[in-house]
Amino acid sequence: xxxxxxxxxxxxxxxxxxxxxxxxxxxGVEKEITTLISELKPxxxxxxxxxxxxxxxxxxxxxISFISELTNFLGLPAxxxxxxNALSSLTSQFGSGLSAAGQDLNSLIxxxxxxxxxxxxxxxxxxxxxxxxxxxxxxxxxDNSGLPDKDPVGENTGNLSTxxxxxxxxxxxxxxxxxLAAKEVTKNLPTTTLSSESGDISSAAKKEFDKxxxxxxxxxxxxxxxxxPQVQKMINAISTNSTLPPKAPLISPxxxxxxxxxxxxxxxxxxxxxxxxxxxxSTLFVxxxxxxxxxxxxxxxxxVTNDKKRYxxxxxxxxxxxxxxxxxxxxxxxxxxxxxxxxxxxxxxIRNAIQFHSRAQTESSRRALIGGVENRVVEFEKLSASxxxxxxxxxxxxxxxxxxxxx
Numbered sequence: 001x002x003x004x005x006x007x008x009x010x011x012x013x014x015x016x017x018x019x020x021x022x023x024x025x026x027x028g029v030e031k032e033i034t035t036l037i038s039e040l041k042p043x044x045x046x047x048x049x050x051x052x053x054x055x056x057x058x059x060x061x062x063x064i065s066f067i068s069e070l071t072n073f074l075g076l077p078a079x080x081x082x083x084x085n086a087l088s089s090l091t092s093q094f095g096s097g098l099s100a101a102g103q104d105l106n107s108l109i110x111x112x113x114x115x116x117x118x119x120x121x122x123x124x125x126x127x128x129x130x131x132x133x134x135x136x137x138x139x140x141x142x143d144n145s146g147l148p149d150k151d152p153v154g155e156n157t158g159n160l161s162t163x164x165x166x167x168x169x170x171x172x173x174x175x176x177x178x179x180l181a182a183k184e185v186t187k188n189l190p191t192t193t194l195s196s197e198s199g200d201i202s203s204a205a206k207k208e209f210d211k212x213x214x215x216x217x218x219x220x221x222x223x224x225x226x227x228x229p230q231v232q233k234m235i236n237a238i239s240t241n242s243t244l245p246p247k248a249p250l251i252s253p254x255x256x257x258x259x260x261x262x263x264x265x266x267x268x269x270x271x272x273x274x275x276x277x278x279x280x281x282s283t284l285f286v287x288x289x290x291x292x293x294x295x296x297x298x299x300x301x302x303x304v305t306n307d308k309k310r311y312x313x314x315x316x317x318x319x320x321x322x323x324x325x326x327x328x329x330x331x332x333x334x335x336x337x338x339x340x341x342x343x344x345x346x347x348x349x350i351r352n353a354i355q356f357h358s359r360a361q362t363e364s365s366r367r368a369l370i371g372g373v374e375n376r377v378v379e380f381e382k383l384s385a386s387x388x389x390x391x392x393x394x395x396x397x398x399x400x401x402x403x404x405x406x407x
Contacts, residue, residue: 014050017043066094066130066138070112094130097138102294103128107282110333111275113340184216211293215300221283222298224276259370260354263377267346270384277391278336284398285329288320292406301403311397314390320402328394335390339383346376 021043028036069090076083095105112127129141201209287295288305295302305320312318318328353373 008054010050010053014047014054017047017050021047061134063134063141064093064132066098066132067127069093070109070127073109074112093132094138097132098130099289101128101130101138101140102286102290103130104282104286106329106333107279107285110336111278111282113337184219207293211296214293214296215298218287218296219298221280224280256366256370257354260350260373263346263350263373266377267343267350267380270381271343273388274336274339274384277388278332281332281391281395281398282329284395284402285320288398288402296406297399297403299399299403300406302406303398303402304404306402309401311401313394313397318394318397320398328398332391332394335387339380339387342376342380342383346373346380349373349376 021040024040024043025036028039031039069086073083073086073090076086090109091105098105098108108127130138131141132138284303287297288303289295292302295304297303307319307321310317310319313331316326316331318326318331321327324330350373353369
């Protein structure tokens with residue numbers, strides 16, 4: 001039915017060949033089997049060719065995954081020759097391709113180190129899924145979907161009892177964000193005309209669209225809007241949980257896990273704030289190395305590296321040059337690494353408490369267990385808040401010191 005909407009010429013060719021083979025087989029039912037096979041062989045080969053044309057085959061050489069290569073690098077001893085070789089390989093394979101895509105390899109490595117726990121899945125959704133295909137080009141691919149490794153868990157059939165006030169509060173946040181986004185897009189979207197014959201957009205119009213895209217991204221960064229859907233999803237989940245009615249402290253043996261889960265969420269919130277702030281400030285490091293309009297800021301000025309300019313932060317004189325010992329990126333990365341042990345201590349304390357909480361038989365021992373874990377969590381929260389404060393100050397200082405008029 002080649003005249004039907006959506007019909008496939010390749011499928012029709014295969015079906016036509018199959019029908020021809022069927023007719024030939026029926027017509028030759030009284031022939032010698034070897035003779036019939038010989039006659040049908042060309043038609044069968046043609047059928048195989050037509051079916052293969054409908055299929056997509058995996059390439060002989062698999063793609064080179066940035067996340068896989070990054071995971072291998074992070075698993076090597078820091079400062080070792082093998083680690084240096086892996087870093088050199090990462091830079092040669094992905095450095096220029098990531099820069100062309102608006103990403104910075106050093107910033108991604110620093111971000112990965114904060115989340116890496118020996119499991120490649122820890123980087124999924126946090127690090128962009130870049131890969132190098134058969135054409136040798138660095139391209140951003142959709143995040144891979146994981147396969148379940150556990151048996152399904154039965155659904156909790158308890159009745160939901162979330163008060164309508166909490167539901168309305170969360171829905172209002174979403175509705176207000178949507179209204180604001182639509183308003184900003186309408187305000188900043190440039191107007192252009194298309195040729196009625198070719199549909200082409202002029203070079204000037206394309207340049208203006210690029211400028212507005214870069215400007216909108218800069219405004220989002222300035223206003224601390226999530227840099228990716230994955231981060232926004234985490235923020236939404238945390239926001240939903242924080243608006244639910246508070247629960248009474250849980251100390252009984254059966255309920256103590258709920259308390260530990262709340263500690264896990266607090267560590268997640270603090271980690272998210274650190275990652276968000278570090279990524280936000282790192283965008284200025286990347287922008288300062290790029291040409292107009294990709295170095296544009298929210299105030300429509302541009303950020304440009306100038307070795308003669310300096311600013312002061314926490315009593316240190318810092319600059320924007322990348323290789324200097326007093327560079328802003330090196331200072332912020334060092335500060336980021338300094339809080340990782342505290343995060344690990346908090347996670348380990350929670351993990352150990354989950355594993356051994358059943359051994360705490362008395363209320364006093366359970367309170368001591370909870371108190372010890374909470375001390376670790378509070379320590380990490382304080383260090384995280386301090387990092388975010390420094391990172392946000394650096395963002396403001398970089399804008400103030402290195403922004404110039406785009407003209």
